[in-house]
Amino acid sequence: MDLLLDPFRYEFFVNGLLVAALAGGLCALVGTYVVLRNMSYIGHGLSHAIFGGAVASFLVGVNFYLGAGAWGVASALMVNRVSRRRSIGADAAIGVITTASFAVGIALISSSGGFTRNFEAALFGNVLGVSRVDVIVVAAVTAVVALVILLLYRQFLFLTFDPEVADVFGVPTARLDALFALILASTVIATMQILGVTLIAAALVIPPVIARLLSDRFRTMLTLSVLIGTVSGFAGMYFSFYLDVASGASIVLTQALLFTIAYAASAGNRFSRRRLAGVETH
Amino acid sequence: MTADGRPLIQLRGVAYAYDRELVLTGVEMDIERGSVVGIVGPSGSGKTTLLKLLAGAISPTRGTMERASSVRIGYVPQVESVNWYFPVTVDEVVLMGSPARRFGAGYTADERQRAHSLLHDLGIGHLENRHIRELSGGQQQRVFLARALMADPHVVLLDEPMSGVDVKTRQDVLAALQQLAAGGVAVVLTTHDLNSVAAHLPEVVCINRRIVARGTPLEVLVPEVLLTTFGAQMELIEHHGHPIVIDMHPEPVAAVAEGRVDGSSA
Numbered sequence: 001m002d003l004l005l006d007p008f009r010y011e012f013f014v015n016g017l018l019v020a021a022l023a024g025g026l027c028a029l030v031g032t033y034v035v036l037r038n039m040s041y042i043g044h045g046l047s048h049a050i051f052g053g054a055v056a057s058f059l060v061g062v063n064f065y066l067g068a069g070a071w072g073v074a075s076a077l078m079v080n081r082v083s084r085r086r087s088i089g090a091d092a093a094i095g096v097i098t099t100a101s102f103a104v105g106i107a108l109i110s111s112s113g114g115f116t117r118n119f120e121a122a123l124f125g126n127v128l129g130v131s132r133v134d135v136i137v138v139a140a141v142t143a144v145v146a147l148v149i150l151l152l153y154r155q156f157l158f159l160t161f162d163p164e165v166a167d168v169f170g171v172p173t174a175r176l177d178a179l180f181a182l183i184l185a186s187t188v189i190a191t192m193q194i195l196g197v198t199l200i201a202a203a204l205v206i207p208p209v210i211a212r213l214l215s216d217r218f219r220t221m222l223t224l225s226v227l228i229g230t231v232s233g234f235a236g237m238y239f240s241f242y243l244d245v246a247s248g249a250s251i252v253l254t255q256a257l258l259f260t261i262a263y264a265a266s267a268g269n270r271f272s273r274r275r276l277a278g279v280e281t282h
Numbered sequence: 283m284t285a286d287g288r289p290l291i292q293l294r295g296v297a298y299a300y301d302r303e304l305v306l307t308g309v310e311m312d313i314e315r316g317s318v319v320g321i322v323g324p325s326g327s328g329k330t331t332l333l334k335l336l337a338g339a340i341s342p343t344r345g346t347m348e349r350a351s352s353v354r355i356g357y358v359p360q361v362e363s364v365n366w367y368f369p370v371t372v373d374e375v376v377l378m379g380s381p382a383r384r385f386g387a388g389y390t391a392d393e394r395q396r397a398h399s400l401l402h403d404l405g406i407g408h409l410e411n412r413h414i415r416e417l418s419g420g421q422q423q424r425v426f427l428a429r430a431l432m433a434d435p436h437v438v439l440l441d442e443p444m445s446g447v448d449v450k451t452r453q454d455v456l457a458a459l460q461q462l463a464a465g466g467v468a469v470v471l472t473t474h475d476l477n478s479v480a481a482h483l484p485e486v487v488c489i490n491r492r493i494v495a496r497g498t499p500l501e502v503l504v505p506e507v508l509l510t511t512f513g514a515q516m517e518l519i520e521h522h523g524h525p526i527v528i529d530m531h532p533e534p535v536a537a538v539a540e541g542r543v544d545g546s547s548a
Contacts, residue, residue: 168357
């Protein structure tokens with residue numbers, strides 16, 4: 001028991017545990033829609049795009065959340081707009097806009113004279129370095145996103161399942177697409193310092209994919225996904241503390257382990273494996 | 283028509299282009315209360331685009347579309363366009379058809395009751411907790427019809443409802459649609475199945491990027507119109523007052539393949 005409670009003597013660990021569980025749950029909540037809309041690549045791309053904004057805001061001396069936030073929202077809206085052009089397609093639009101934005105970040109780093117700890121945290125995550133402000137930001141974004149998704153549950157479900165037809169039934173698809181782009185950008189920005197640019201995509205994708213293996217009902221999948229994201233954030237932090245590995249990596253490896261167990265458990269069940277056939281994870 | 287004598291939906295001089303490619307032009311069309319209209323035409327002729335225009339999912343590039351005030355539309359998509367691996371059960375799909383403005387994750391007892399009644403009326407009430415992929419083609423078709431009926435529509439639009447279903451299912455779907463029309467609902471569907479249209483629907487529209495002809499099956503399904511619409515020779519015979527369309531390929535395919543006749547003359 002002491003072994004489990006020992007880390008709680010450190011305030012940084014308590015903050016980290018709280019923020020990792022929140023970030024895991026938040027990414028899993030938003031990730032359920034990302035995975036079911038076959039948009040997994042956008043989580044990966046957007047986090048890279050926002051890195052450009054994070055570097056720019058650091059160098060200019062603007063608050064990270066303001067600078068990266070504006071940059072992220074602009075990138076998400078731009079991807080949303082460009083991908084509506086049929087001849088380009090969403091994956092190519094994401095590829096162009098987000099890698100260009102990431103390249104801006106790299107160019108700024110190289111011209112400013114090198115790599116600092118702040119940039120390293122943005123790239124690889126640093127849960128133990130989170131401040132009280134970071135905890136408040138993640139908690140606030142989680143609360144707002146959860147509330148929006150709860151209120152617009154029906155509309156988002158229809159949009160995710162059948163975007164072409166949802167319009168006909170009165171679902172304001174263009175506005176919801178833009179709103180979802182904002183939700184995704186907010187999620188990436190809020191969790192970037194914790195999970196890191198390189199690992200956010202995994203936190204968005206793995207919990208919903210595990211939940212999909214376990215359920216054929218949307219509501220159950222959504223609930224399971226959030227539960228898996230939260231628990232793996234919590235457990236990943238413990239592993240990070242005792243194994244002395246980077247917290248972002250620890251959280252994602254915990255999720256990967258859970259995926260392996262769920263996949264192996266369902267290996268004999270052809271029906272479960274077929275569920276994943278409709279899920280593109282890139 | 284509505285109480286004031288106007289059609290439910292009116293298209294006047296409508297054209298539509300995807301990017302810069304014109305796929306429909308000069309469309310004049312009225313959808314009246316209780317009418318049952320079958321839209322036929324070759325692949326790429328603009329059938330689905332016309333349906334989406336009527337549904338209001340897209341707006342005309344040129345021309346006007348007028349809908350009577352507060353007309354509710356129900357839409358049944360092509361089954362090929364549905365993501366059958368999406369984690370939804372039959373009742374979840376049907377409940378999507380409830381008015382979209384309601385907030386929250388729950389559904390009211392009235393909504394659940396209506397979904398249950400619709401599924402029961404369509405003969406699939408016992409399947410409401412099943413995943414949509416576990417159903418047969420006909421059952422899947424009826425799930426999406428039930429979703430279209432959730433909001434008590436004035437017009438039901440169906441994209442290829444008879445595609446990939448067996449004869450019995452096709453008859454069941456058509457019977458359900460005729461029942462709707464008898465209750466005053468306008469039904470518009472697209473199909474490749476000319477003989478079903480001829481046998482079951484009172485009105486046919488032949489399109490190929492424009493409306494080629496519109497009228498009863500006996501008026502419209504004639505070789506000249508079919509040649510203009512499909513670019514293919516077809517012969518018609520009459521059976522119990524209904525036209526039956528026969529594909530007029532000059533020689534049986536097997537004979538061409540075996541070299542007994544020269545296929546190039548076709």
